[in-house]
Amino acid sequence: MTLLDERSAGETPPAEPPPHRRQPTGILRWATSSDHKVVGAAYMVTSIGFYLIGGLMGEAMRAQLAVPDNKLIDNGAYNQLFTLHGTIMLLFFLGSFAFGVANFIIPLQIGARDMAFQRLNQVSYWLYLSGGLVVLSGAFTENGAANFGWFAYTPLSDGIRSPGVGGDLWIAGVSLVGVSGILSAVNFITTMITMRAKGMTMFRLPIFCWNMLIVSVLILLTFPVLTAAGVMLYADRQFGGHIFDATVINGVSGVPVLWQQLFWFFGHPEVYILILPYFGIVTEVISAFSRKPVFAYKGFVFATITIGALSVAVWAHHMYATGVVLLPFFSALTMLIAVPTGVKFFNWCGTMIGGRLSFTASMHFAIGFLLCFVIGGVTGVMLASPSLDLQLTDTYFVVAHFHYVLFGGGVFALFAGIYYWYPKFTGKKLHEGWGKLQFWLQFVGFNMTFFVQHLLGMQGMPRRTASYTAADGDLFRYLNLVSSIGALILGASTLPFLWNVYRTWRRGEVVGRNPWDAGTLEWWAPSPPPIGNFDRALPPIRSERPVWDAEHPGHEALAEQRHGTGRADGVVGASASKGGGS
Amino acid sequence: MKQWQVFLWGAVGVAALIWFLVAYAIVTSIRRRRAEDRDDPDGDIPPQTQYRTKLEIVYTTIPLLIVVGLFALAMYGTNVLDNSQATPDLTINVVGFQWQWQFNYEEQDVTVGGAAGVMPDLYLPVGATVRFNLRADDVIHSLWVPEFLEKRDLIPGVDTNSIIVKVTKPGSYVGRCAEYCGLNHTEMKFNLYAVPRDQFDEWVRNQPKGRPFVQGSFTTDLGTRSTTTTLTPTTLEPAPVGPGRGVATTGGSR
Amino acid sequence: MNEQLAPIEPATGIPTESKVFYALGTFAVVIDIIYVLASIPGGIEWSGTVSLAATAVFSLFFGYFLQRSIRRVQADVEDVEARVESGELAEDAPEALYLPETSIWPLGIGVGAGLTFAGLGFGWWFALPGVAILVHSAIGFAHQSRERGRD
Structure with a gap:
């Protein structure tokens, strides 16, 4: 096939780009380039920066809780710490990193030359960065940063109970990142539905794209609610509004619980906004390193859509203890989410079983994801039961639960993604040995830190407590100490990663287009891809793994034809292969 | 179960x-890899x-x-x-505020509270069914004694929240605020003593009656808290929180 | 290179893109009805009811919008790409896909919006330069688009 012959020719360095495509270098490139890859990289680097900041805050909190009656950090500072830790990790790190990966990878995976709105993409990035800086700037004001927790329950977060600039800056920064998220979501959706290469039908989109599509839809549905609630809260704080407090004026009063309803209508889908991209990343990684197609691809897509739909109808499961929500309704829908999530687990396992696994650093993290995330999943079902939740909510059990979801799920998958796509990002491979060292430190440290927190919660330790006393007993003392030591190991796991990045930058192994022998379209482009992405005609797109099909003729997915993939089956020659849709 | x-x-x-x-996938893959044919260029491609x-x-x-x-x-x-809406033997009105608790025994007209650095002491008779009516005026709090196996929020403007527990076993426990409520949230705790009925009655007799149960107006006379009772906290060894869990020491209602 | 593996049939029926949104919207309608019915005994909870209704309206509207327009948009994009490939259209022609150019205006919008929003906390005097930068950058952004004859 001519396509394959061309492969070797494509390895030559690309010709000098035409003048209008020349890019500045260094910081000017970061500041001005609208190339989706530059914006994506900027997103990723920035959010890793926020991860380090938020992680140090977490370490500080664990240091304070390492021993009883500790006076290391006072109550006020501790309250700011957990507020900022939550806000940064949830709004400025995990989701934003996924946006970075999506910016970089989605156009490549769908065979497009760039995002649909490239400069809007830059705007998203800068709004995100300035939002994060605005929130952080609160720490340098007189009363410190926001200290009402990342979900800012009213009336605690109103102007009387939490005066000070920090709270206003929190609202401002969160609104900025909300706007940024909406712009990105519009961009992702438009890109994925209009810019797909010829032959790339919806049911040939890689799973990562599908998940980002659903994530983008959830962002459009829920971020406006957050922004609206933020405006109302700001009105309460600054203009004497009484929307969220119970002050009775002329016989009527505001409703504190209304904030919780609105916040969690955003907040719960937000959890899926954070985790679904990482489901996508892990799926790509597992498929590539098992050398098999994603098992039950269509089932996986339907499971993602189901999770997306259910996630908008479960918000009040954070509010069982308020006593003012419909327990059976929210309990039923919350438990139902376990079904599509379980289906995904079986899909991942089904992809691995019967495959030829290569245990790269990336695959280590993906397996770590499976092992840790399942624990977060099953404790989620426990918490969905009102009678258990009323005991466990607002305790360290919940802290353990969502760290298993967002760290055990999100961050493990994040590093799987970094090690997987790093050759595509930079043209160099991260060192496998350092990566595996990082994995084992992270796996041990993470489980040590957070598994014992389940027990702490069951023993009666509420979350968001700045200290505990010796009178709380030996279990509190020892479990907290174990957790803090684990946190130290977990923190240490970041060092091999940073070293690995530095080391690779200096003398990393240079690799070609497709070092992992993976199947999706981004591996057809050079590493790193030039402006415009593809320097040769795309392969025929007949499945969700066009590169695999082209490079391993005779080894196409077995059930592909039998299962059918929609009407526009087939094709695709070179002539009309870039851009375009179907 | x-x-x-x-x-x-x-x-x-x-x-x-x-x-x-996952372990099965890993193990079978390693075993198959050992056995696979190295000469076949596509030999390491599994069935797709x-x-x-x-x-x-x-x-x-x-x-x-x-x-x-x-x-x-x-x-x-x-x-x-x-x-479990059984008629309670004892009704206690609870007010949580930043960062203290006040408890008002409705029928007995007794009110207890804490002071800066002093946790309030709540006494309950063993065998009684107790109803806690939960209210807050400033921000949201949450009443939690781990052994109750249940917690409820105290929400400004919501006067309907309550929990009912049956006290089954004497002992000493710690109650906390579980919903983050500001600066000294961590210190918002109270002691709970489950004592036999006669000791409880004696304790009630020794408490001043008719103290105001209004948040804020109470703080001034906290210093006069009765110390004449034989059931001062020092006579009861604080039990570590925990061992009784699951056996419903002060019986959760399930 | 031009060998075709199978003819491309024009796609017909409701596009998959629309179906996704229809599914979400239908689910939201059903769940909203259940939510209202279930909450009638305790009093209707309006924030959730309205949020779910908004979810339904948005999803169904967007699904319908896609059903009406998506094939045309996709065909247009495809056509432009084909003309660029065949050399009929220069890559930087106004009609061609807008390929990355450098632009400083997004940075300006970010800085401007950041200062403006920080003004919500620090005070209006802080927001003034922010608004100025924001407006200037927005104008520059729009102007840059116009010069290229697109957007």
């Missing part, structure tokens, strides 16, 4: 299943199986059934909670 045990062991079982499947429709139906249906079962169980447990 109690409900929480069903959920806990169900969770352990599901996690174990996934761990097993993608769909097994029947299997998919099975692994979708079974979790669905499990979830329906768990939901039924959860609703049963919740109804037990909600239907």
Whole structure:
């Protein structure tokens, strides 16, 4: 096939780009380039920066809780710490990193030359960065940063109970990142539905794209609610509004619980906004390193859509203890989410079983994801039961639960993604040995830190407590100490990663287009891809793994034809292969 | 088996299943790799199986059934909670405020509170069914004694929240605020002593009657808190929080 | 290179893109009805009811919008790409896909919006330069588009 012959020719360095495509270098490139890859990289680097900041805050909190009656950090500072830790990790790190990966990878995976709105993409990035800086700037004001927790329950977060600039800056920064998220979501959706290469039908989109599509839809549905609630809260704080407090004026009063309803209508889908991209990343990684197609691809897509739909109808499961929500309704829908999530687990396992696994650093993290995330999943079902939740909510059990979801799920998958796509990002491979060292430190440290927190919660330790006393007993003392030591190991796991990045930058192994022998379209482009992405005609797109099909003729997915993939089956020659849709 | 045990062991079982499947995939892959034909250039490409429709139906249906079962169980447990509207022997009005508790024994006209650095002492008679009416005026709090196996928020403007517990065993416990409520949230605790009925009656006799139960106006006379009672906190060894959990020491209502 | 593996049939029926949104919207309608019915005994909870209704309206509207327009848009994009490939259209022609150019205006919008929003906390005097930068950058952004004859 001519396509394959061309492969070797494509390895030559690309010709000098035409003048209008020349890019500045260094910081000017970061500041001005609208190339989706530059914006994506900027997103990723920035959010890793926020991860380090938020992680140090977490370490500080664990240091304070390492021993009883500790006076290391006072109550006020501790309250700011957990507020900022939550806000940064949830709004400025995990989701934003996924946006970075999506910016970089989605156009490549769908065979497009760039995002649909490239400069809007830059705007998203800068709004995100300035939002994060605005929130952080609160720490340098007189009363410190926001200290009402990342979900800012009213009336605690109103102007009387939490005066000070920090709270206003929190609202401002969160609104900025909300706007940024909406712009990105519009961009992702438009890109994925209009810019797909010829032959790339919806049911040939890689799973990562599908998940980002659903994530983008959830962002459009829920971020406006957050922004609206933020405006109302700001009105309460600054203009004497009484929307969220119970002050009775002329016989009527505001409703504190209304904030919780609105916040969690955003907040719960937000959890899926954070985790679904990482489901996508892990799926790509597992498929590539098992050398098999994603098992039950269509089932996986339907499971993602189901999770997306259910996630908008479960918000009040954070509010069982308020006593003012419909327990059976929210309990039923919350438990139902376990079904599509379980289906995904079986899909991942089904992809691995019967495959030829290569245990790269990336695959280590993906397996770590499976092992840790399942624990977060099953404790989620426990918490969905009102009678258990009323005991466990607002305790360290919940802290353990969502760290298993967002760290055990999100961050493990994040590093799987970094090690997987790093050759595509930079043209160099991260060192496998350092990566595996990082994995084992992270796996041990993470489980040590957070598994014992389940027990702490069951023993009666509420979350968001700045200290505990010796009178709380030996279990509190020892479990907290174990957790803090684990946190130290977990923190240490970041060092091999940073070293690995530095080391690779200096003398990393240079690799070609497709070092992992993976199947999706981004591996057809050079590493790193030039402006415009593809320097040769795309392969025929007949499945969700066009590169695999082209490079391993005779080894196409077995059930592909039998299962059918929609009407526009087939094709695709070179002539009309870039851009375009179907 | 109690409900929480069903959920806990169900969770352990599901996690174990996934761990097993992952381990199975890893082990079989390593074994196959040892055996595979190195000469065949495509020898390390496994069969590209993608769909097994029947299997998919099975692994979708079974979790669905499990979830329906768990939901039924959860609703049963919740109804037990909600239907325990037995006439209480003792009604205690609770007000939480930043960062203290006040308890008003309605029938006895006794009010107890704390002071800066002093946790309030709450006495309950063993064998009684106690209803706590939960209110807050400033921000949201949450009343939690771990041994109650239940917590409820105290929400400004919501006067309907309450919990009912049956006190089954004497002992000393710690109650906390579980909903983050500001600067000294951590210090918002109280002592709970479950004592035999006669000791409780004696304690009530020794308490001043008719103290105001209004947030704020109470703080001035906290210094006069009675120390004449024979049941001062020092006579009771504080029990570590924990060992009694699950056996409903001061009986959760389930 | 031009060998065709199978003819491309024009796609017909409701596009998959629309179906996703229809599914979400339908689900939201159903769940909203259940939510209202279930909450009638305790009093309707308006924030959730309205949020779910908004979810339904948005999803169904967007699904319908896609059903009406998506094939045309996709065909247009495809056509432009084909003309660029065949050399009929220069890559930087106004009609061609807008390929990355450098632009400083997004940075300006970010800085401007950041200062403006920080003004919500620090005071209006802080927001003034922010608004100025924001407006200037927005104008520059729009102007840059116009010069290229697009957007």
